[in-house]
Amino acid sequence: MKIVIVDDDILVSSALKTILEAGGEVEVTGTGQDGKDAVRLYDELLPDVLLMDIRMKDMNGLDAAEQILKRHTDAKILLLTTFSDDEYIVKALKYGVKGYLIKQDYGSILPALQAVQMNQTVFGTEIMSRIPGLLQKEQKEKEWETLLPKEEEKKKEKKSETDGETAEEVNETAGEAEPETAEEVNETAGEAEPETKTAE
DSSP: OEEEEEOSOHHHHHHHHHHHHTTSSOEEEEEESSHHHHHHHHHHHOOSEEEEOSSOSSSOHHHHHHHHHHHOTTOOEEEEESOOOHHHHHHHHHHTOSEEEETTOGGGHHHHHHHHHTTOOBOOHHHHHHHHHHHHHHHHHHHHHHHHHHHHHHHHHHHHHHHHHHHHHHHHHHHHHSOSOHHHHHHHHHHTSOOOOOOO
8 A cells, every 4th residue: 555644743754654664564655744735746756645744834634634635535644633623523524535534643544544444434432423523513413594685685684664664753743843744833933022012
């Protein structure tokens, strides 16, 4: 099995290469340090499996996986990371990554590589137990995002109706305050005139 290892820690890459090649079943044909290296090396070497870290400078493993899988839909990618972040797991599933393992579990890497080479999906016991809940959560968030614009539109319509009613009330009040006739105005003004004294 030919694989490419991409990790921003050179010591980790070197250790993985030594461990995996020790049994004679794996040949590491290339190593890289970031997502850009991963994309380039995959295009050049077309390995059976790409073993890659997630958190790396310049381009992370998830972005690299997305680019590679767009170009090579049959690419087999196994992500190896110290982080079991929910967002990472969901994105890995979306992009079609074949596996997601925690770095500390070195003993499971070779079996995982073999399973991924056979087109199986490997996410580790801890991560597999969280996937159903994560997918349900994401589905609910999508439904809410769909409903949110509708709710906002309803609020705007309700506000417009309320504003319209308020304007009508103001006009009615203003209308009631107006004098009924010109005669009433004149009568009121006449009553208000002061009496004049007659000179003696």
